[in-house]
Amino acid sequence: MSLIQVINPNTSLAMTETIGAAARAVAAPGTEILAVCPTHGVESIEGHFDEAIAAIGVLEQVKRGKAQGVSGHIIACFGDPGLLAARELASGPVIGIAEAAMHTATLVATRFSIVTTLPRTLVIARHLLQQYGFTHHCAALHAIDLPVLALEDGSGVAQEKVRQRCMQAKREDGSGAIVLGCGGMATLAQDLTKELGIPVIDGVSAAVKMVESLVALGFGTSKHGDLDYPLEKPLSGAFQHLN
Amino acid sequence: MSLIQVINPNTSLAMTETIGAAARAVAAPGTEILAVCPTHGVESIEGHFDEAIAAIGVLEQVKRGKAQGVSGHIIACFGDPGLLAARELASGPVIGIAEAAMHTATLVATRFSIVTTLPRTLVIARHLLQQYGFTHHCAALHAIDLPVLALEDGSGVAQEKVRQRCMQAKREDGSGAIVLGCGGMATLAQDLTKELGIPVIDGVSAAVKMVESLVALGFGTSKHGDLDYPLEKPLSGAFQHLN
Amino acid sequence: MSLIQVINPNTSLAMTETIGAAARAVAAPGTEILAVCPTHGVESIEGHFDEAIAAIGVLEQVKRGKAQGVSGHIIACFGDPGLLAARELASGPVIGIAEAAMHTATLVATRFSIVTTLPRTLVIARHLLQQYGFTHHCAALHAIDLPVLALEDGSGVAQEKVRQRCMQAKREDGSGAIVLGCGGMATLAQDLTKELGIPVIDGVSAAVKMVESLVALGFGTSKHGDLDYPLEKPLSGAFQHLN
Amino acid sequence: MSLIQVINPNTSLAMTETIGAAARAVAAPGTEILAVCPTHGVESIEGHFDEAIAAIGVLEQVKRGKAQGVSGHIIACFGDPGLLAARELASGPVIGIAEAAMHTATLVATRFSIVTTLPRTLVIARHLLQQYGFTHHCAALHAIDLPVLALEDGSGVAQEKVRQRCMQAKREDGSGAIVLGCGGMATLAQDLTKELGIPVIDGVSAAVKMVESLVALGFGTSKHGDLDYPLEKPLSGAFQHLN
Amino acid sequence: MSLIQVINPNTSLAMTETIGAAARAVAAPGTEILAVCPTHGVESIEGHFDEAIAAIGVLEQVKRGKAQGVSGHIIACFGDPGLLAARELASGPVIGIAEAAMHTATLVATRFSIVTTLPRTLVIARHLLQQYGFTHHCAALHAIDLPVLALEDGSGVAQEKVRQRCMQAKREDGSGAIVLGCGGMATLAQDLTKELGIPVIDGVSAAVKMVESLVALGFGTSKHGDLDYPLEKPLSGAFQHLN
């Protein structure tokens, strides 16, 4: 029995449920999904400031998950906020959903496109492409120009915009796959994959399979060198609970 | 029930068994492993010429596997010979073991080292690092300077050399993980991971989990664009069986 | 009269003083230096976890500085924690000391070396080199293998190790300049520059001149696009004070 | 007297003649051109699968050419299939026509455009640009969206499409030269060069001059290290003739 | 009292005045600007040939400036002609205006656009981006397609074209800042910055602050290694005055 912690780094309970559902939909029989989000923080993550706040929530949850004996952790926001910090803290594997989706895309196509929410988040995706090594595998980045929470307003407008952009990307970018650039788009992947006839990749489900895989292979985060546990030193004030 | 075809691109039955065993050791309950190798070809793959020969055997096996209804294919030679050609031919996912090991390494460490057999194969690994985007994630490449088949001679000399090189790499490269650069090293990974206390990654087992994951996510190779099925045209003479 | 806020992202008052002194030593006649550090956080920053904590402190101080009417902000830790988040929050310029030192080094030499504290922080420096575009301008990175606070223990051991490493770097790397990789080394730069006869660059003083320059040129952080102010949304709980 | 073997990797005799004629048109007085193609294989090469098949034919011909005492070998398909494998096998120089055309373009212009046949072959060209180092020298890649054999159908439609695309590329890409991306376009280069007033480069003729040059300089393929002769080992079954 | 030599590498006295005025407008109280240009050379610099000529004028002026005891030198042409040669000759800092503007842009925005004069100069800007490390920080390059001296013809046509292009770049490139790609545009920066509401950066004023900063930090050009003084050897004929 394996327990995977899926951390929604924002405080939206609705989105946490969306993400948890997407994770459960692909979890292997022996896998239990624990979908959580921080108590404090921001309701949606649309920039570096939001990410810095969210990273603290991620670390709190990783610490909590570790105490609960989870096998691995997923950071379910497309900017992968706090990824390397979380890897220091964790002993098991930690996977970001941007990372998971980008890796997956390169396995099924020579080039992929990204469809995300606000244009201001594109710079974050670009930095991740560079850090992960996939700058040359990404044919184009697109933004639907709606905030993250538009995906939760029940109107379906954002979802339709995502769908339109995906179709346009298939037609114009010469990409063989599309990466959905927001945890809140997780539930769209399956239908779009069918409709478009190409892999439309949601990072949440991809990350679940990655954590399961690493656990099955017996690999946690390497504690040799760069990602070793944080050096022990007193965390003061508002951060004492992270001690 | 999912059937994964593990293709050893060389003709060594002993190595095919080694590889098949490594694959079975990590396969999920619902996965069956079909370990195969070409009838014709080379006994070991240690250069571009050997790879070109082996690629044909890989394609023959992919075609056969497809007819047998396998869910996905693994190319179990560290140069990933014929990978993109096999992706054109296949409808399911196709994963190379160098690709699998390298991707895996970047998920558990910031940088990794590669330990392989002959120095002349290093150039192939370097080209793959560049193609997959991981040039900057690889801290160093090492060769034990023994041919591939030394791993099958029963003496254990090659295995001990691999072990020594891994320990040296851990000490000197500042790497958090080690990638084993030959399908024939598959059985060493687990023990070395324990002894060294860092992830020592065999691509065969890593690839099994990747194919299982892609299948579970509903993704085959994208047939849109670059990796679409080969255009239909008559294959003549020695290649007729690939029609 | 221009007020520059120098933020030491750790909670060490001693180091805040060191940094403030280094800043004041180069400040122009019309510049006043406001050296601050967070009330809560970590005493020293030696990894990604520490950086994530420190980033919150940086943001708190930027917000406070803005309210005080400072002209610009400096993040005085070599990992530049929270740099892009701080830029979103600020209207004036924000400069990290790694950024400042690296830019400065490329203006006086074709290649530079970095001398820092613990080996585990090298990966952070490597990521910054890549992000800022200077990977090919850096000939080598060195760590003295002592924690940051060894620079504050009064023994001078760490300082002597820095000096030795700088001399070795000059001799062996073919570099024309050396970048000191820790805010706590700020006071060493001037003497080492004299002793070694090459620019030994401290990011704190370099950053002061950069902020002064940007202010004189009339440039703050661009609010068009990626670095626009954070979208307004409620920050809950422990982060309310950042609203 | 120098004998250069020009290998058309597909089985089209018409294209072999086209290529042979283009080679002879630029051969130096002392050079004899031996234009050959495999007996078995594919009629045209438009993807990785086709390339893998064609590589075997290339190796057969290189072996044959060596036995005939040729001075050097040319692989006359724009994907340069089997190039490094052929270099292992050969003692003289081996040049691919994509390689030849791209190198030549960088000597007469700061940036070049590529005009090729089907869009699915663009990924191959992109990989070669990366491997050869010319990613940043290529301003744009264009496909006329017709299969290779359309160049041999006598209608002139494909040729006219190439011409249109070259003119468009000159106008819009800011390129100083154009590389023709198919062996079957060899005969167009000279007229287009005149009509457009910029170098329009055919790789076949460029490769002939490169082989002649290397032979005159006394250079064959280096047998030190990566490109040494294939290790001797029995090739079984369908590959015995390559022993 | 610090004396900064601003070298206009072309022979246009009008442009030398423009540049000198831009420099004086931002100079610190203690800084005196010495705006000079070569006696012999070209009236405007629009290509590599012009740059090669201009580099000699730059070196003459650097030598003269050194004799006059200037603290540092600025090369006020956007191609930074003779920069590394001038650094060898100088003991103080030498800054090119393309270098200054590009560095500055990366401090206030994640990506920038360049607006310059003739399309043929774009290749020079591209090479500088690569050399300085900023290829990935530049979103787009634009040319108004007017020669440099159109900026001095009094009609204001070129200035209006620059303005239009800057507005278009802001709208379409997703850039947070714009770099003006010609010394003759120096006086436009301040007004465009106000009108567009984003940093529009002139390299002349940016370079003045950089030289002032380096001088204040006690840094000249490193004389260790690559940028050491030219080896002493007789300069003959037309170059004797550079001895």
Place this chain on the structure above:
Amino acid sequence: MSLIQVINPNTSLAMTETIGAAARAVAAPGTEILAVCPTHGVESIEGHFDEAIAAIGVLEQVKRGKAQGVSGHIIACFGDPGLLAARELASGPVIGIAEAAMHTATLVATRFSIVTTLPRTLVIARHLLQQYGFTHHCAALHAIDLPVLALEDGSGVAQEKVRQRCMQAKREDGSGAIVLGCGGMATLAQDLTKELGIPVIDGVSAAVKMVESLVALGFGTSKHGDLDYPLEKPLSGAFQHLN
């Protein structure tokens, strides 16, 4: 009958003869070599300052060569001084010897080493590798730490040092070929190629074959775009003869 102008950019008549002899040794029957050097300039080129001076001499000679009706031009100094400026001025092809040697090396080996004179010239070679696209094809750069003119002192000491370094490079770098990094080493290439058993490449002879090839293919420097003739404008004073 084709006339190739080989320009030694320094004023050493002895080295001009060495270079001319190396060029003639490989020239095709129909090629005449015109070896020239500037009347004014520096006796040897060992840095950016020397290169800036030499570039003027190169341009003078290109202009003269053009008047004499030469078919193409070679810049016979390993830094390729004035290459792009000369290409603007010329109608025929212009090849630098660093360019020629580097291109040639990539055709016969997967990686090469460079052996040059003074360490301070390595930065120039590194910039050229980057500009030409060969950074990843160069395994290592070595300097014998003797000035260029030591190659002309008749003692053979420098030559022996070059030989030793080449042998060391072959042994330690894993390179299949060596590039000689100075025009004055031209005569060593043939003997070293024989002694070491790998291609030891002199750029002068390689450049001769490249110019011959381009001429045979009917290609001069592209006059479309970046390398068009210099815009006509008066060159004043010391540069009037370049009008």
